[in-house]
Amino acid sequence: MGHDNYIGNKSMSSIILEARGIRYRYPRSMEAIRGISFHVRKGEKIALVGPNGAGKSTLLMMFNGMIRPDTGTILFDSQPVRYDTASLRMLRKRVGFVLQNPDRQIIAPTVYQDVAFGPTNLGYPENEVKKAVALALSHVGLEGFDRRPPHHLSGGEKKRVAIAGVLAMDPDVLVFDEPTSGLDPSGSEDIMELLDELNHEGKTVIISTHDVELAYPWADRAILLLDGRILQEDVPDVAFGNPDHVRMAHLSAPTLLELYFELQKRGFSLPDKKPRTVLDMMHIIETLFSKTCCQARPGSITICNVDLDNEESLLEWISNRTGVSVGAMGTRAKQRAENRQIRLDFTYGVIDKCILKALLGEDSLILTTGSMVDRVHKRVDDYGKESGIHITVTSLEPGIVQTNEESRRQT
Amino acid sequence: MFEDLLEDIAQKNGLRQVNTYLKLAAGTGAILLCLLSTSYIAPLFIAVLLTFAILFLARVDAKTYTRLFIHPTWFAVMSVAGIVLIYGGSTVFWSWDPLPWFSLSITRESINQGFFVFSRIVGGMSAVCFIALTTPMTDLFIVMRQCRVPEVVIDLAMIIYRTIFIILNQVIQIYHAQVMRLGYSSWRESIHSFASLCGAAFIASWESGEDLIRAMESRCYNGKFALLGETRPVERIPLFAVMVFLSLSSLVVICSWDMTII
Numbered sequence: 001m002g003h004d005n006y007i008g009n010k011s012m013s014s015i016i017l018e019a020r021g022i023r024y025r026y027p028r029s030m031e032a033i034r035g036i037s038f039h040v041r042k043g044e045k046i047a048l049v050g051p052n053g054a055g056k057s058t059l060l061m062m063f064n065g066m067i068r069p070d071t072g073t074i075l076f077d078s079q080p081v082r083y084d085t086a087s088l089r090m091l092r093k094r095v096g097f098v099l100q101n102p103d104r105q106i107i108a109p110t111v112y113q114d115v116a117f118g119p120t121n122l123g124y125p126e127n128e129v130k131k132a133v134a135l136a137l138s139h140v141g142l143e144g145f146d147r148r149p150p151h152h153l154s155g156g157e158k159k160r161v162a163i164a165g166v167l168a169m170d171p172d173v174l175v176f177d178e179p180t181s182g183l184d185p186s187g188s189e190d191i192m193e194l195l196d197e198l199n200h201e202g203k204t205v206i207i208s209t210h211d212v213e214l215a216y217p218w219a220d221r222a223i224l225l226l227d228g229r230i231l232q233e234d235v236p237d238v239a240f241g242n243p244d245h246v247r248m249a250h251l252s253a254p255t256l257l258e259l260y261f262e263l264q265k266r267g268f269s270l271p272d273k274k275p276r277t278v279l280d281m282m283h284i285i286e287t288l289f290s291k292t293c294c295q296a297r298p299g300s301i302t303i304c305n306v307d308l309d310n311e312e313s314l315l316e317w318i319s320n321r322t323g324v325s326v327g328a329m330g331t332r333a334k335q336r337a338e339n340r341q342i343r344l345d346f347t348y349g350v351i352d353k354c355i356l357k358a359l360l361g362e363d364s365l366i367l368t369t370g371s372m373v374d375r376v377h378k379r380v381d382d383y384g385k386e387s388g389i390h391i392t393v394t395s396l397e398p399g400i401v402q403t404n405e406e407s408r409r410q411t
Numbered sequence: 412m413f414e415d416l417l418e419d420i421a422q423k424n425g426l427r428q429v430n431t432y433l434k435l436a437a438g439t440g441a442i443l444l445c446l447l448s449t450s451y452i453a454p455l456f457i458a459v460l461l462t463f464a465i466l467f468l469a470r471v472d473a474k475t476y477t478r479l480f481i482h483p484t485w486f487a488v489m490s491v492a493g494i495v496l497i498y499g500g501s502t503v504f505w506s507w508d509p510l511p512w513f514s515l516s517i518t519r520e521s522i523n524q525g526f527f528v529f530s531r532i533v534g535g536m537s538a539v540c541f542i543a544l545t546t547p548m549t550d551l552f553i554v555m556r557q558c559r560v561p562e563v564v565i566d567l568a569m570i571i572y573r574t575i576f577i578i579l580n581q582v583i584q585i586y587h588a589q590v591m592r593l594g595y596s597s598w599r600e601s602i603h604s605f606a607s608l609c610g611a612a613f614i615a616s617w618e619s620g621e622d623l624i625r626a627m628e629s630r631c632y633n634g635k636f637a638l639l640g641e642t643r644p645v646e647r648i649p650l651f652a653v654m655v656f657l658s659l660s661s662l663v664v665i666c667s668w669d670m671t672i673i
Contacts, residue, residue: 109573
């Protein structure tokens, strides 16, 4: 699987945020942070996990200088954070912070004004503000919401406005306090996907959460916090793989990991690599029962890059194949599907679900945008290397329409 | 209790897309014409046209509109009754002298004057309703800035606007929590609950003020509030409609000059 490689690449990159022996006590209260040191590398996805009151939010607030530690230093880009107004402004431009409750973050009476708040205060000229706002809104999939007042939006939409408000300042690091709290499951998955998308564009993403199931497959590294101290800091399968620590931190182990351990306890010989997704688990189970694949020939995956002008061939492709599963990755792709009334079978974990389909011998289509195309190829290739099953990935080119039979013959 | 906000209706009304200045021109123009008119006909004419616009163009629910109209109408009826009885005049229909220095009478002039005032109130009210129901505050902010209202005033107004809805939300939640635990079951209980509601709302607003400062700081606040969007372009048909409405109303004002009901 690709995660190791991924982390391997990232560990080469430089450290962007670092905490050195920080402690903090709220006035007339207990010590919230009791000596924490760790670092975050550029482009990493970090999950701070811990029970309520573990100090997650306090720690996050230090990253953009909202809270100044009593002792110890925070370093940003290898420079100690300074707390004069000008330095703080620079820091806050580069470290965007999204609060848990979007109502507390949204200031202005309309969506446009709120998203424009940051860029305006950074002194951008008007047309650049407009550009930044349009870009940020399209990123979170809220085009056309400019004039809506925030109190008319749903919880998920408000969250997106809050994220857009931060994105408009184009920060390098995005810090999210409980990004999925108060959202329904599909809304949570959407937000997590958005975070993935942002990370893929090179942003470092740090979240705090107590949703283990969400953090486990998502994070590059998980940091378990308890009582203002770091309990454990490692890749998720190790961090959540220690039952004692998980219990101490008032968390529960991810279901997949628990299943893995239960299988192991029953004497099945399992690979050392722990499963992070349903696909990984399926692979383990299938190898266990030495049934490499249910179908003699796996199905194929077709990628449609919606940035290209290929709407007609896309619609024709779909109408030629009934019963093909369609998934969309990224906000723009999802919007396109909605506009064209394409029924989506998958909206999150799309690549894995399509691989699962392929293993069943079924074909599938992934709608996605520019940079994500490579990601599909990479993920499928990685899976192929690991499992020895070759799944064909083709791109839907504008103007070239193949029928199901033709494409079958080709593969 | 709190569900029906004028602002919410305005945000979703059918004339939302029309240029704000046009709507304001129609509304304020109507008020001015109502004040200029010396007869009852023009204000009633304006009221009918604007009511039509509110109900059929802005597609405001008739029930809501009626409810909005009823309360001021009661005030209007009471003051008009006063005018009719006290105004005096030469052609007396009915009179009564309860005290030597105080008399009540209904005269031709007082009826005319009363009806005139009433129609003015109705006309003016429909104009105000027209503005309130078709132009949300968020659009008015843009107009305020373009009209060079001091920045401080607009920024404050915008923060107040946003905060009203946050606090209102909290008040609704607290209120529901109180109702669920029978907080308003008796008169004594209601007084007590209302007092604690006010206290809680005060604390909530204090806290949201602190949140606001924190939120602004974390987004690089530098004394500037975000730019406003642009007003919608003036389109031909709405422009034409407003011009027809205003000139027709002016024509009625001129033609019905000094006309009275009896």
